[in-house]
Amino acid sequence: ENPEKWSPQIEGAKIISPTDYFANPEYQESKTYKVINLCKSHQYQSLGYYVSLLAGARSHKVIPEIATLQDFRFPSLIKDDAEEWDDLIHNSLKEVQDNKVIIHILFGQVENPKYARLGNLLFNLYQVPVIQASFAKKEKWQLTNLKPVHVQELANGSKKALEEALQFYVAGKRVVRKKYERKKYDLAILMSPEDATPPSNPRAIQKFIAAGEKYGFNIEVITKNDFGKLVQFDALFIRETTNVNHYTYRFAKKAEAEGLVVIDDANSILKCTNKVYLHELLTSNKIAVPKSFILRKDAQQLPEDFKFPVVIKQPDGSFSKGVKKVANEQELKDTLKELFQKSELLIAQQFIPTSYDWRVGVINNQVLYVCRYFMAQNHWQIVDWKKNGQHREGKSETIAASDAPKALIDTALKATSLIGTSLYGVDIKEIDGKFYVIEVNDNPNIDSGVEDKVLKNKLYHKIMESFTEKLQKK
CATH class of the missing domain: 3.30.470 (D-amino Acid Aminotransferase; Chain A, domain 1)
Structure with a gap:
């Protein structure tokens, strides 16, 4: 209420009165403001209450929000x-x-x-x-x-x-990064030191940072403890394993509510992390998938035309976890007993043996990379998880998109177009020249030395370019 009592030396901020905020057309016409409401009271129908209320109506990022005050x-x-x-x-x-x-x-x-x-x-x-x-x-x-x-x-x-x-x-990170010139946008990269299988290795993260700075981003790596800082950024890039029942989803939802551009966006996380949803989405849109059947907890019988071995999938498994291959009725019974403790529905899928799986990386409806991921040695999956939590992965081979089969690319793009324009990795099996979508990942691997072998630094530039395009459209 009394701007003159505050220090005028807060770099990057204006100190104004509620009256100025209510009446000045500058604050009414632009949606780009971030508002810190320091009014004396936030009680219902006080000046402070109306500052937060109008900020929400004007699509300004504000703390505290009305919803928080209600809490x-x-x-x-x-x-x-x-x-x-x-x-x-x-x-x-x-x-x-x-x-x-x-x-x-x-x-x-x-x-x-x-x-x-x-x-x-x-x-x-x-x-x-x-x-x-x-x-x-x-x-x-x-x-x-x-x-x-x-x-x-x-x-x-x-x-x-x-x-x-x-x-x-x-000031945020600029307090500790004064030697850097002010960039146009602020981008947060969400990572977890505890993530055993992060979607990007440290070298790739450094390449994302370098590419981002070339595209006009100040970049800060954040963790789950930085939820309150989201309002300071223009964009969020999630580089850790996502799930709906996880803070990564809450970060995506909060960032979107604050007007940030988010990869992976909450809608993509919701759709891609549930294999039951993906199965229905793909089959209803006539995209080839391996022969599949949805099992219910109260109806656990496989159709008669299913032959062993069969793959049983937990709906929200990732990195080959929650996926079991069963060779007979007894193994099926034991596996269903284990996995039905976590979900009311499971996916049964006919096992298709191949020496490798295709993965097509897609962003903004454009192909980013094409890889062959080979099965781990003496194992039927790309990742072989051990009982002690350790894992072993098969070899990989990256090829130019122009050298990949056209039907493979068409299948991948059709599948991702059903979900959105974010960053995806489509896992596909090839049998006799026909392509079957296994799943669409909202949080695909981008590791230095693997997915970037063909495009090299250009791959990271393409992702930052996508962020820039989305921000310019806001």
Whole structure:
């Protein structure tokens, strides 16, 4: 409400009043603004409430959003969420001597570094500039209250800390990358250090970064702990194994809601990670697939014309996991008992033995690469997973798209056109010159030294070019 009381030296930001935001045509006509709502109150029908409400109507990225403010009206929901963080709360507060503690979280930052992970988590989940979290210890530490607060409610000296946190939040990575010139766009690459089979190896990630900088992107590699930073970016590139029941899907949904261009987008994750959906999509559009049948938990009998061996697939398996080959009735019975614990539906597919599978990489309805992935030694799949969690992969061979069979390319493009214009990898088997789609992956491998063998750095440029085209259309 009083811009003159704030430091004017926040690089990259204007400090304005609610009145200016409501009435100035500049803020009414453009959708490109990111709004940080620091009004004194966010209560229903207050000035702060209307700033967030109108920001949403104007398609501006805003914190806090109206939906977030509504969450604070139902404290029981927040406390229910907190039960999922018991270990983090305990580990953060285990050395506290008192039975109560209050933590102020300023744009995800806290004064005591021991509470840093806890503060970061709360800001990621409840994106409000200043949050007050109260904890009490009975048998164990529990979150007792969580509320948004204004700077006037903070102790003396916190105003400077808030301005520093605000500066860091607005500047983002530019705080630590001052030697780089300001680029046109900000791109986040989501990765996980724990991902045992990431879709891109470290060398490929470096090549994505180099290509992105040539196309006018500032690029930052982020992890699952950076959910609250999504509002700072223009685009998100997910380079870890995706699933609907996983934070990668939540990242995609949140980024899209904030207006970011996302690869892989939430719709593609939803469609591609479920083999039951893919089976119906492909067959209903007359795309050849291996002979398949959907098994229900209450109807586990295979059709009489199915001959062993048969492949049984868990709907959301990835990297050859959740896929079993059965050679007889007893193996089928044991496998169904195991996999039906995780899903009400399974896919049964006639086994088609081949020495390799084709994969066609596609982005924006254009072929990106064509590979042959050979089966792992003495195994029927490309990846041979061991009981100890280790795995062994077969050889690979990348060829120019122009040298690939036309029917292969046509099949791949037809399959991906049913899903979207994102980045896909289509797995295809070839039998007697006919091509059968095994699955469409929303998060295909792009490893340096494999998929980029033909196009080399141009492959990474094509992906960044796709991001640029999508951003220019927004």
